[in-house]
Amino acid sequence: MLKNKTGNFVKSKSEKVGVSMTKSAKVVVVTSGKGGVGKTTTSASFATGLALRGFKTVVIDFDIGLRNLDLIMGCERRVVYDFVNVIAGEATLYQAMIKDKSCENLYILAASQTKDKDALTEEGVEKVINDLKKEFDYIVCDSPAGIEKGAFMALYFADEALVVTNPEVSSVRDSDRILGILSSKSYRAKNGDEKVKEHLIVTRYNPERVENGDMLSIDDIKDILRIPVLGVIPESTDVLQASNTGTPAVNLQGTNVSDAYLDLVARFLGEDKPMRFTNVEKKGLMQRLFGGK
Amino acid sequence: MSIKLHPARFGYYILKISAHFDMEEFEAKMLALKDFDEDAKYIALELLELISEREFQQQMTILDETLAKNKLFICFVVSNPLINGTVFCGKPVVNVENNMDVKNVIPSTKMINYPVRSGIIIRNDGDIIVNELVSHNAEVISDSNIHVYNECRGKLIAGANGDKNAMIYVQRFNAEYISIANVFQVIEDKLPERLLNKAVKIFLDDKERLNVVSLN
Numbered sequence A: 001m002l003k004n005k006t007g008n009f010v011k012s013k014s015e016k017v018g019v020s021m022t023k024s025a026k027v028v029v030v031t032s033g034k035g036g037v038g039k040t041t042t043s044a045s046f047a048t049g050l051a052l053r054g055f056k057t058v059v060i061d062f063d064i065g066l067r068n069l070d071l072i073m074g075c076e077r078r079v080v081y082d083f084v085n086v087i088a089g090e091a092t093l094y095q096a097m098i099k100d101k102s103c104e105n106l107y108i109l110a111a112s113q114t115k116d117k118d119a120l121t122e123e124g125v126e127k128v129i130n131d132l133k134k135e136f137d138y139i140v141c142d143s144p145a146g147i148e149k150g151a152f153m154a155l156y157f158a159d160e161a162l163v164v165t166n167p168e169v170s171s172v173r174d175s176d177r178i179l180g181i182l183s184s185k186s187y188r189a190k191n192g193d194e195k196v197k198e199h200l201i202v203t204r205y206n207p208e209r210v211e212n213g214d215m216l217s218i219d220d221i222k223d224i225l226r227i228p229v230l231g232v233i234p235e236s237t238d239v240l241q242a243s244n245t246g247t248p249a250v251n252l253q254g255t256n257v258s259d260a261y262l263d264l265v266a267r268f269l270g271e272d273k274p275m276r277f278t279n280v281e282k283k284g285l286m287q288r289l290f291g292g293k
Numbered sequence B: 001m002s003i004k005l006h007p008a009r010f011g012y013y014i015l016k017i018s019a020h021f022d023m024e025e026f027e028a029k030m031l032a033l034k035d036f037d038e039d040a041k042y043i044a045l046e047l048l049e050l051i052s053e054r055e056f057q058q059q060m061t062i063l064d065e066t067l068a069k070n071k072l073f074i075c076f077v078v079s080n081p082l083i084n085g086t087v088f089c090g091k092p093v094v095n096v097e098n099n100m101d102v103k104n105v106i107p108s109t110k111m112i113n114y115p116v117r118s119g120i121i122i123r124n125d126g127d128i129i130v131n132e133l134v135s136h137n138a139e140v141i142s143d144s145n146i147h148v149y150n151e152c153r154g155k156l157i158a159g160a161n162g163d164k165n166a167m168i169y170v171q172r173f174n175a176e177y178i179s180i181a182n183v184f185q186v187i188e189d190k191l192p193e194r195l196l197n198k199a200v201k202i203f204l205d206d207k208e209r210l211n212v213v214s215l216n
């Protein structure tokens, strides 16, 4: 029931009427199971990409105890209050949210280096996410590795999931495990809602090594996980350079990594983009003779 | 007008349940009961775990609501050493003869239409039918038969309660562990070409050895 201006109850036609009055924010978790596969790199570039498209976006670091999203976003000096402070009621969301230095619609909620992961309570996280939903179009949750509390809280309220994997067996197996958790233990699974939408992202992909048989191919990975591939990010030294300068890799205009992340965001928004950077570049005669990249 | 008394039989089904039961399984069971006996009406509840009245009250409410939807209702709670008093969550507690032959008459089939991922366990006392991939390290456990109409790379355990006649059918066989009536085989090495990713049937022979036979 809704109340009209005079305070009388008016009949709402359906629940949906009430829901569409608030912003229909989406919670997207970036998760993997295995550590060091590129979750934080992807969270930063994905959130930036959405913001560049005009969506008001916030990216939350769930890796309590190991701040690093703020480093990659280049805002570590501006962290005064963090996610845990907000949950503990020691700071308001507005005090803790950091506006990105270069991108208009982008905000960062950093993780605490000092608190332990038990600081993340289900009620606390839910409250923060619900408050953010009123203001933002997208809430991107950068999950820690593993399947412990932090990773669990990061995925619990997700509407969609970007499952990040590297082209090797152990990483793919861990992603399978995370997919199982998403489909059985997330809020949506527990409440019988429509299931969490799953997207696969293969990072650090090296077509030469795949061709040599040292790494799994996209088809091998698809055969194991059987979910649609949203993007393939090539292995590149540009990523290290980006993180050293405190800027998300997607901002390194003209690089393969940046293009791959921009394509990924476009596909996420429903655009049709062919996969790039998945095949070995055949070098032309001139390049072979004179080097080149 | 005369008054006559006729003896009447009071038929009921005993629902044995643990304190934290799986709602989905419970609903499936009740539907199966209605399939089996559409006139079924009375349910006697038997608790398998020690739990306080206060703690169980919420579950009782859920049970009552779900049962009512199926035109079933709990007429009493079976007395057992875990319960003292004559009323439990608003239901009378009744002594039922111990020697009653209670058989699990209606194991229902469980149908799985999503991939069974690594770390997930699917369990059922009736058959299990899986229509999607069973991943490495996923487990499908049935007291009865298992059918996988897809590829299986995980663990399949049929006849988990000791039923030696249980069977396993797999469309694309690449399992890492198979077991029937506790006779098991860990499959560590690559399967021979005639079985790998082939449609197979798995059963126990009369010497209680596991047999994997290609269906092609």
Ligand SMILES: Nc1ncnc2c1ncn2[C@@H]1O[C@H](COP(=O)(O)OP(=O)(O)OP(=O)(O)O)[C@@H](O)[C@H]1O
Binding pocket: A032, A034, A035, A036, A037, A038, A039, A040, A041, A042, A063, A143, A144, A145, A203, A204, A205, A233, A234, A235, A236, A237, A239, A240, A243, A257
């Ligand atoms: N496409 C890429 N090419 C080369 N290196 C990459 C790429 N993506 C990520 N890396 C590097 O891999 C390392 C791990 O990346 P990142 O921190 O994003 O992973 P993570 O999954 O968030 O790790 P953790 O599990 O510790 O949170 C970093 O050193 C990063 O620079």
Ligand SMILES: [Mg+2]
Binding pocket: A039, A040, A041, A063, A068, A142, A143, A144
């Ligand atoms: Mg990280």
